[in-house]
Amino acid sequence: MLSVGIPAPDIDYHALAPEIVVAGTILLILLVDLIFGDRARAHASRIAAFGVLGALIPVLTLGADGGDVSMFNGTFVVDNFALVMKAFFLIVTYLVILVSVDSMSESDVAEPEYYLMTLTALLGMMVMGSSRDLITIFVALETISIPTYLLAGWKKHEHKSNEAMLKYFVFGVLSSAVMLYGMSLVYGATGSTLLSVIAEGPRTDLGQDLGTVMNVGIFLTLVGFAFKVSAVPFHFWTPDTYEGAPTPVTAFLSVASKAGGMVAIFSLIYVGFYGRTDAWQPIIWVMAALSMTVGNMIATKQTNIVRMLAYSSIAQAGFMLVPFAVAPEDGLNSYQSAFSATVIYMLIYGAMNIGAFATLMAIARRTRSGEISSFAGLFSYAPTLAMMMSIFLMSLAGVPIFAGWFAKFVMFQATIDGGTGMAYALGIVAAVNSVIAFFYYGNVIRLMFFREPTVEDRSPIRVPTALGAAIALCAITTVAVGIYPELFARLGERTPF
Amino acid sequence: MVLNQFLLLSLFLFCTGVYGALVRRNGVLVLMSIELMLNAANLNLVAFSAFYKTEISGQVFALFVIAIAAAEVGVGLAIVLLLYRNLSSADLDRADSMKG
Numbered sequence: 062m063l064s065v066g067i068p069a070p071d072i073d074y075h076a077l078a079p080e081i082v083v084a085g086t087i088l089l090i091l092l093v094d095l096i097f098g099d100r101a102r103a104h105a106s107r108i109a110a111f112g113v114l115g116a117l118i119p120v121l122t123l124g125a126d127g128g129d130v131s132m133f134n135g136t137f138v139v140d141n142f143a144l145v146m147k148a149f150f151l152i153v154t155y156l157v158i159l160v161s162v163d164s165m166s167e168s169d170v171a172e173p174e175y176y177l178m179t180l181t182a183l184l185g186m187m188v189m190g191s192s193r194d195l196i197t198i199f200v201a202l203e204t205i206s207i208p209t210y211l212l213a214g215w216k217k218h219e220h221k222s223n224e225a226m227l228k229y230f231v232f233g234v235l236s237s238a239v240m241l242y243g244m245s246l247v248y249g250a251t252g253s254t255l256l257s258v259i260a261e262g263p264r265t266d267l268g269q270d271l272g273t274v275m276n277v278g279i280f281l282t283l284v285g286f287a288f289k290v291s292a293v294p295f296h297f298w299t300p301d302t303y304e305g306a307p308t309p310v311t312a313f314l315s316v317a318s319k320a321g322g323m324v325a326i327f328s329l330i331y332v333g334f335y336g337r338t339d340a341w342q343p344i345i346w347v348m349a350a351l352s353m354t355v356g357n358m359i360a361t362k363q364t365n366i367v368r369m370l371a372y373s374s375i376a377q378a379g380f381m382l383v384p385f386a387v388a389p390e391d392g393l394n395s396y397q398s399a400f401s402a403t404v405i406y407m408l409i410y411g412a413m414n415i416g417a418f419a420t421l422m423a424i425a426r427r428t429r430s431g432e433i434s435s436f437a438g439l440f441s442y443a444p445t446l447a448m449m450m451s452i453f454l455m456s457l458a459g460v461p462i463f464a465g466w467f468a469k470f471v472m473f474q475a476t477i478d479g480g481t482g483m484a485y486a487l488g489i490v491a492a493v494n495s496v497i498a499f500f501y502y503g504n505v506i507r508l509m510f511f512r513e514p515t516v517e518d519r520s521p522i523r524v525p526t527a528l529g530a531a532i533a534l535c536a537i538t539t540v541a542v543g544i545y546p547e548l549f550a551r552l553g554e555r556t557p558f
Numbered sequence: 559m560v561l562n563q564f565l566l567l568s569l570f571l572f573c574t575g576v577y578g579a580l581v582r583r584n585g586v587l588v589l590m591s592i593e594l595m596l597n598a599a600n601l602n603l604v605a606f607s608a609f610y611k612t613e614i615s616g617q618v619f620a621l622f623v624i625a626i627a628a629a630e631v632g633v634g635l636a637i638v639l640l641l642y643r644n645l646s647s648a649d650l651d652r653a654d655s656m657k658g
Contacts, residue, residue, distance in 0.1 A: 106565045196622055199622065203629070210633055214637065214640070221656065223644055225643060225656075226637055227585075228653070235579055235592060238579075238596050239576075241595075242595065244619075245568075245600075248602075248619070249565075249605075249606035252610050252613050253613065253615065255615075301656040398616065460565060
């Protein structure tokens with residue numbers, strides 16, 4: 062008898078619909094490219110964009126339905142947090158597609174494959190939002206990473222792009238391996254890959270103390286994810302990869318891929334490791350403090366705008382880690398404010414950072430340069446773009462009325478709710494760094510408004526429609542959320558995992 | 559079943575892998591070192607899984623890791639090949655145009 066008594070898993074297709082739509086779009090792009098070849102080159106971006114928007118529909122209907130769905134023995138959960146993250150990833154990817162359309166069709170790189178890789182990474186991120194199991198988290202993470210390694214080197218004849226890809230790949234797989242080893246130790250200590258079982262702590266029925274094994278496992282796992290979100294001291298690859306990669310890819314990496322790693326840290330810490338605060342909280346505390354300080358310090362010295370934004374994104378990752386480091390350890394439901402602080406920070410960071418990169422691309426179409434000095438006098442010949450850039454930079458710095466201040470506000474709120482001496486200390490580090498950040502963001506704004514332009518051609522810059530739409534969407538979000546923070550405030554709420 | 563021997567072997571493999579990945583300059587050797595690290599984790603997973611007897615998710619995990627490692631090495635070799643084509647060398651230190 063070969064019939065084994067494994068029951069078929071109970072699949073809720075409605076809850077899986079967003080992933081199914083994205084996977085279907087990936088196959089469709091592949092198929093269209095296969096059948097029509099070069100004639101359909103230009104359609105790949107349209108298929109990808111419609112696929113991403115199509116996947117938003119089931120996310121919205123699931124959100125309207127309410128109620129959590131748990132599938133595959135609890136490894137795949139669709140709850141409020143998962144849906145918010147899925148919607149965020151879909152919208153960010155849509156913006157990245159808008160930003161990419163013109164720069165990809167103008168250069169001689171492979172176009173359908175570009176969208177194929179972007180959507181594959183998106184699929185990994187969406188699964189990551191629902192993962193509540195070490196295996197699912199690992200597979201989702203690699204589904205994000207492997208396509209993004211390739212995307213970083215998409216201009217394969219350019220030396221810088223090769224170098225970006227190489228550095229990202231080597232540090233990426235190294236961190237995956239370290240993280241996997243950590244996961245294997247966590248599995249060994251707890252005897253399960255399910256985060257809800259890991260939350261119960263190390264096994265005690267063996268007559269040995271497995272607490273140390275588990276703590277080492279937690280440490281290595283978090284080190285692996287620190288690489289992914291480019292937290293100091295695991296950030297070396299970030300500036301080089303961001304500078305060398307094509308700019309739309311950099312926007313994607315700095316927002317979507319970073320958020321993917323952050324989501325994994327969410328599920329690992331708040332579902333799996335929360336009971337062992339003494340094992341992970343000091344590590345996160347140190348990484349948050351270092352990321353903010355080192356990121357901001359080095360950003361002030363940069364002459365290249367992309368490198369400056371890379372270091373700024375390292376500092377922003379530090380701000381996002383602050384709420385983890387200050388989450389109070391008493392009781393599993395006491396961390397609501399820390400939890401929602403990072404979610405809200407991530408959503409707002411997405412809008413303002415994609416906007417900054419999109420505006421940068423529009424400006425670079427004229428200046429053909431990444432140097433900060435090339436921004437001189439931008440206001441005199443491209444006032445709208447200069448205004449947009451200022452909005453995004455001021456938002457990143459945290460100036461009130463732009464969304465960034467609300468992100469910083471909830472972050473500081475979390476440190477106050479944390480209520481311990483260490484939490485206040487980290488809050489002070491964050492406050493000092495918010496002030497330092499004004500200098501380098503402000504420097505770019507000062508150049509744009511108060512310097513004489515250095516470029517010869519001072520006719521207005523023509524911005525392609527898709528790129529302009531992306532900039533407008535980001536700017537509207539940044540300003541609207543800054544004025545009415547209630548728009549995003551509820552998105553951080555959650556039902557307990 | 560003796561668990562310790564497996565764990566020590568895997569620790570040794572992991573440390574060898576970390577050393578190789580950090581010290582070796584040749585792209586292919588770095589890939590091999592990373593492969594050692596992944597397999598050290600696999601060994602851990604399978605050993606723990608066999609130790610707990612009723613728990614098979616470690617073995618399932620190891621299967622996933624094997625598949626993903628193959629994909630990673632595929633991409634990695636393509637990257638090293640591209641580097642070799644553009645620089646006529648598989649030495650990773652040659653890719654150092656960006657600093658700061």
